[in-house]
Amino acid sequence: MTGKLYGLGLGPGDPDLITLKAHKILQRVPVIAWPAPDTGPSFARAIAAPHLPGGQMEIPIVVPMRTDRFPARDVYDKASVEIAAHLDVGRDVAVLCEGDPFFYGSFMYVFERLAAKYPTEVVPGVSSMMAAASAAGRPLAARNDVLTVLPGPLGNEELTKRINASDALAIIKIGRHFNRLRALIGKMNLLPHAFYVERVSLEAERLMPLAEVAEDTAPYFSMILIYKGGEDWIQTLPGSKA
């Protein structure tokens, strides 16, 4: 009997925003694997920490953050060999995923290597996009809105075209692209509709209109929400940590 591979969505950061299902799996799996940057701790591991009984085996998947050759194929090759060794002897392995595993998640790089060979289950999680809208008191999308999710690294021409074409947008992966994105949104006269959310659901959560952000850069875990319309009813909330 081989073990089962789980892609385990853990939600946006607040340990209380994991699902009962993910909590139960964390309580019983003998092996966890988790991504970490080469420069600091693992966010996914931190979300899971309060839910771990202790004593489990752990497989860090250390992904170099400064490489342009993404994904780091050899890192995922090596991690998948390690994970498979546990599955082969009947141990279940949970790969910890911040947010939702299949919403721009790195779990797909493990999934594509192992899901054909081992029983696999992906457990969805609350994505930071949903959490950001909730914390801010702004809809992601409603009625027959078209919602577009845009990665910040896209070029200005493509971003402009797509921002013009949608009523509701979430711009993710903004990090070092922040200043360029803010300038672009300003040039499009959409600053009154744009909201900035940083480290949603964590103690360090920050929420404010995009126009009020003082900094010129943003952390990796931040996002810009644009909702055209809604001025008559959007009530900016004090945030999930207030």
Place this chain on the structure above:
Amino acid sequence: MTGKLYGLGLGPGDPDLITLKAHKILQRVPVIAWPAPDTGPSFARAIAAPHLPGGQMEIPIVVPMRTDRFPARDVYDKASVEIAAHLDVGRDVAVLCEGDPFFYGSFMYVFERLAAKYPTEVVPGVSSMMAAASAAGRPLAARNDVLTVLPGPLGNEELTKRINASDALAIIKIGRHFNRLRALIGKMNLLPHAFYVERVSLEAERLMPLAEVAEDTAPYFSMILIYKGGEDWIQTLPGSKA
């Protein structure tokens, strides 16, 4: 002291896919409100049922399904007055929301009436879109993909334009539009990339390539996922109920 209003995301249907936070709130709020169609039971109430301690007061929000004048303003006006009466005397009220409250959710109709007057917190939930991708073993979006969420009632011309313009799409609210949508996707030669998910995470969950659906209609709680590419690694899973 007024009570607090919660918009409580309950996830896609499996009661184990609610968050610990939503579970705790359900355990202690004296009043719950929940949407229901005029023709059957409340899906949100059913997701919450295993988590309710019993004895709470309940406010049904019965929304006529056959009206074209959406939202049903008088229904939400009346429900908001009932909810406010509890908040005024210091009782917390949780409005139950299937999926995520601000992802095409009806909670916004309560929110726009009450959030300026009462302390309000929106608790995000796992959306059916994330759950559908997880159950199917298909990415929603990865790397620098643009993800577009399209409501099925949109017209063919707009749908065609937007489906052409995105690598990753989720088409929601398909219901009675199912046959038209399938024909459109077929005409665009995208059937090999299109997957159908019905009642995700429930016992009645059904998953299959769109091309294999025998019926000409779909239930309200169904969705079509399109992901162009990924043939080299997508592994269709047996579903979350397998």
